[in-house]
Amino acid sequence: MTTAILSVGSNVGDRLAHLAVVVGGFTAPGDHVVAISPVYVTPPWGGVEQDDFYNIAMIVTGRRDGSSWLRRGAELEAAADRRRDVHWGPRTLDVDVIAVRDDSGRPVFRATDELTLPHPRAHERGFVLIPWLAIDPTAVLDLPDGSSPAVADLIAALNPAERSGIETLGAEPPWRLGAVR
Numbered sequence: 001m002t003t004a005i006l007s008v009g010s011n012v013g014d015r016l017a018h019l020a021v022v023v024g025g026f027t028a029p030g031d032h033v034v035a036i037s038p039v040y041v042t043p044p045w046g047g048v049e050q051d052d053f054y055n056i057a058m059i060v061t062g063r064r065d066g067s068s069w070l071r072r073g074a075e076l077e078a079a080a081d082r083r084r085d086v087h088w089g090p091r092t093l094d095v096d097v098i099a100v101r102d103d104s105g106r107p108v109f110r111a112t113d114e115l116t117l118p119h120p121r122a123h124e125r126g127f128v129l130i131p132w133l134a135i136d137p138t139a140v141l142d143l144p145d146g147s148s149p150a151v152a153d154l155i156a157a158l159n160p161a162e163r164s165g166i167e168t169l170g171a172e173p174p175w176r177l178g179a180v181r
């Protein structure tokens, strides 16, 4: 049994419906959605001019290792007709595995092209950190060097430009809001 933090984003088509594919997508025996953040409207990160994203963070548990969380994310991306065109460009659905813990709560580290854990750019992305903090106010990002910066401190350390413009969506999403654990 592992616990994963997922970051989910969409900026093409029906953004809420695409996020809902992931919210409802952990149906295998043993999978459990522990928490879902509010939906945040976030300006595009990474320098490509494109529409705003809707982003959420989720905490999920299941009988999966890191690769299996990544594979399930890719299946759900495919269900939303995700195409890989422009690097950091527009997409119907993107599922990133931010961090994984084993059943003893120990962080899982990986450094392969297929899967790097924790996600190597998580610490610099307001669209990942702000939703994550909303469902786990004591969250830390365990790093391979042994440090564990608090997500709240990583947000405080962001360039204000990386933080500004990230707002919760006013409308209620089509699933139950908030931390569910």
Ligand SMILES: Nc1ncnc2c1ncn2[C@@H]1O[C@H](COP(=O)(O)OP(=O)(O)OP(=O)(O)O)[C@@H](O)[C@H]1O
Pocket: 070, 084, 087, 088, 089, 094, 095, 096, 097, 098, 112, 113, 114, 115, 116, 117, 118, 119, 120, 121
């Ligand atoms: N922690 C991770 N979460 C998701 N994908 C990862 C991770 N580590 C490595 N990858 C690999 O990254 C590849 C490219 O992913 P993708 O096309 O979604 O990149 P991106 O979302 O454009 O950029 P970024 O990786 O910066 O979020 C995937 O095929 C996957 O194998």
Ligand SMILES: Nc1nc2c(c(=O)[nH]1)N=C(CO)CN2
Pocket: 008, 009, 010, 042, 043, 044, 045, 046, 053, 055, 088, 089, 094, 127
């Ligand atoms: N705001 C925002 N910007 C992004 C996002 C995202 O999910 N949200 N995903 C990207 C590719 O991983 C690139 N840029």
